[in-house]
Amino acid sequence: MSLAIGLVGLGAIAKAQHLPAIAATEGVHLAAIASRNATLPDAPSHHGLTEMLAAHPELDIVSLCTPPQGRFEQGMEVLHAGRHLMLEKPPAMSLSEIETLRETAAQAECTIFATWHSREAAAVEPARAWLLERKATRIAIAWREDVRKWHPGQEWIWQPGGLGVFDPGINALSILTRLLHDPVHLKSATLNIPEGRQTPIAADLTLCAGDTPVTAQFDWRETGDELWRITIETDEGDLAQLDKGGAEFSVNGAQICRGNNHEYARLYARMRDLVAQGQSDLDLAPLRLVADAFMTARFNTVAPFDTEAAQ
């Protein structure tokens, strides 16, 4: 038996990751898509979620790849239609929306899965296992990329609820909260918001996990290569690096693990298993840290930023 998936939102992430991942995962198949603008040659294509649900009573799962600002209403519609729900990160625009989705899914006896794709990166689990046997004394996150390269034309990231540089930064936070045994809490945050915009282009966080201090620097103004790196110092004097967004792990300069990217295939396999087991997976820790950063932030206004112009 194979679970029928309906995909909503056919943007960059759906094309680059979700469609190949669904095709590569046993036990699931793409049955339909819904997109305002795009169609697929080899799957029934609908203009909206409502039409897709009505046309395909056989859909078991709806997977949302739309921007977070509209995801709550779509998620509620999916759950009210009795279908299982899979959510791109962040699972909704706000924590209270997610709590409402959680209660609705429980009432509907549907699976809800808030995915954090970076947790499935090849070296995250080896790094977590390595760290389990040691004590981290200091952790530093550096997450820098060129917003013009990675988010071309995505106006929603600059709108309220779009999270700005936390859209990539939450990937780092999702890895951090998976790596560490102790719960992570925020101590302070500085958010740099370009003049005339609503979301930060850069953020500096100080966090804490047990008595381990953690710093995080997120910056979208990088014009060179992206840097997605978590550096870990231990009480035995080791210096470890989880690099390239979780794909590579090295200790004292020696590579321990480097793997291919199967992040989204692992997410769809997990969704399949959650549905089979009648369970849900809705970990709010990464988005909670982002909400805390906004709530306790020192706000700086920085220079206006032109998303179009090359520098």
Place this chain on the structure above:
Amino acid sequence: MSLAIGLVGLGAIAKAQHLPAIAATEGVHLAAIASRNATLPDAPSHHGLTEMLAAHPELDIVSLCTPPQGRFEQGMEVLHAGRHLMLEKPPAMSLSEIETLRETAAQAECTIFATWHSREAAAVEPARAWLLERKATRIAIAWREDVRKWHPGQEWIWQPGGLGVFDPGINALSILTRLLHDPVHLKSATLNIPEGRQTPIAADLTLCAGDTPVTAQFDWRETGDELWRITIETDEGDLAQLDKGGAEFSVNGAQICRGNNHEYARLYARMRDLVAQGQSDLDLAPLRLVADAFMTARFNTVAPFDTEAAQ
């Protein structure tokens, strides 16, 4: 048997509410206080929490009335000392701090109680019971007060983590989330931050509970009398008002309930009962809505505000 309470922070709220409430509550008594500046003639007074804990091994409960920015570290110290913990609202500066406190309390087998004093206002429970038998079609919160009158000299409310106008506004949100059966989620927020400050002086929220729309207007720039009112319209055409911060409830102009303020005495009675039952009470819903408001806000810069000058 009476539970021994140590009180930390001897500011306005401690003097006006906590001390009389402890004196009025059976089964608890004030055993010591800790305050940087103030002392009490009739209770052992210490300069800090650490000294108080060391000097009073008989303390069962520590009640924190300090500003939220330092409450996490104090709360962790209390729990690590194996004492039960009672927290003024908001329970900490951030949601992730509270999750860490929750886990620490569970490990220490201590009670943790995040209080929301406005929920104990005289007319809240009658209003909730009345609403249980009806359907609200529209709810409007108006929470306006003069910050110069109600928070004189409290610089912490303007610092990052001080929440600004959400310090009183969270009282309204704590009542709202108690009144309604459906979970409440945030839809959008506009935060008005005075030039040169870090926290909002006014906020407009749109929220939703099931399919009931809720609006909330918080404003600290009121120069007349304070207005702390929740207006409820029902599908039977009733117009109800929960007024004066929850003290009075009227329907179609007729007063249903008006009671004296026993908010803090009820909180200490509940703390006593939670300790006796080995339970905790840590409802994050009000602070989650505040965090969501910051995370998804449209930020406006408004005129500078002088906390000292009369207008």
